[in-house]
Amino acid sequence: KQEVTQIPAALSVPEGENLVLNCSFTDSAIYNLQWFRQDPGKGLTSLLLIQSSQREQTSGRLNASLDKSSGRSTLYIAASQPGDSATYLCAVNKHNQGGKLIFGQGTELSVKP
Amino acid sequence: DAGVIQSPRHEVTEMGQEVTLRCKPISGHNSLFWYRQTMMRGLELLIYFNNNVPIDDSGMPEDRFSAKMPNASFSTLKIQPSEPRDSAVYFCASSMGQGGYQETQYFGPGTRLLVL
Numbered sequence: 001k002q003e004v005t006q007i008p009a010a011l012s013v014p015e016g017e018n019l020v021l022n023c024s025f026t027d028s029a030i031y032n033l034q035w036f037r038q039d040p041g042k043g044l045t046s047l048l049l050i051q052s053s054q055r056e057q058t059s060g061r062l063n064a065s066l067d068k069s070s071g072r073s074t075l076y077i078a079a080s081q082p083g084d085s086a087t088y089l090c091a092v093n094k095h096n097q098g099g100k101l102i103f104g105q106g107t108e109l110s111v112k113p
Numbered sequence: 114d115a116g117v118i119q120s121p122r123h124e125v126t127e128m129g130q131e132v133t134l135r136c137k138p139i140s141g142h143n144s145l146f147w148y149r150q151t152m153m154r155g156l157e158l159l160i161y162f163n164n165n166v167p168i169d170d171s172g173m174p175e176d177r178f179s180a181k182m183p184n185a186s187f188s189t190l191k192i193q194p195s196e197p198r199d200s201a202v203y204f205c206a207s208s209m210g211q212g213g214y215q216e217t218q219y220f221g222p223g224t225r226l227l228v229l
Contacts (some may be wrong), residue, residue, distance in 0.1 A: 031160055034217065043117075043220035044156075091158065099144050099210055100165055101218065103156040 002027045006104035021075040021107045023090035028068045031093040035075050038087045082113045117221035124226045134224045138207030145188050147213040148204040195228045
């Protein structure tokens with residue numbers, strides 16, 4: 001059974017700091033991995049999607065990496081801003097389960113001005 | 114595009130009542146997903162449809178829950194009878210995909226359900 005774990009559960013950093021959020025999964029047979037952002041009381045917004053054949057994806061100040069063999073992904077946020085404060089979730093799309101996403105519990109990020 | 118639309122945004126009901134949640138996916142998307150989010154269990158997939166056909170309903174908690182997708186632009190999730198433990202935020206999401214494998218999922222704002 002695929003399990004997705006995110007560490008840490010919460011993180012507080014001063015503005016401007018570079019930071020890394022971690023995601024690990026138990027079954028390396030994935031189709032893709034996605035990182036989402038969730039603001040309080042809101043839905044999820046997709047940030048980055050990495051296909052299983054890719055090693056990383058970049059969008060602006062965000063960089064996501066994927067190491068399938070070790071079952072790990074990281075989301076790197078450069079020069080953090082207070083507007084980055086939100087909960088970040090990773091989700092894996094298992095290879096033989098079509099569109100089913102398995103989510104981690106998320107990392108709640110707070111960036112202090 | 115207006116994005117995924119869900120209604121109602123908030124629902125308060127009493128135990129035993131029927132609850133119907135509605136979703137309009139993004140036009141042109143061929144897959145639709147219903148999720149439930151709670152503090153205890155996080156975000157869980159309940160059911161998803163591909164081309165209006167239910168593909169995986171293994172996450173539907175019990176027979177009290179049912180979902181339909183009568184056409185490509187509308188889906189409902191029904192709980193009958195509702196119980197306090199059904200209180201959660203219910204999200205609908207849609208995406209494009211080929212052969213059942215999906216790309217980026219776009220989420221609606223959610224329906225916050227409270228069952229008293």
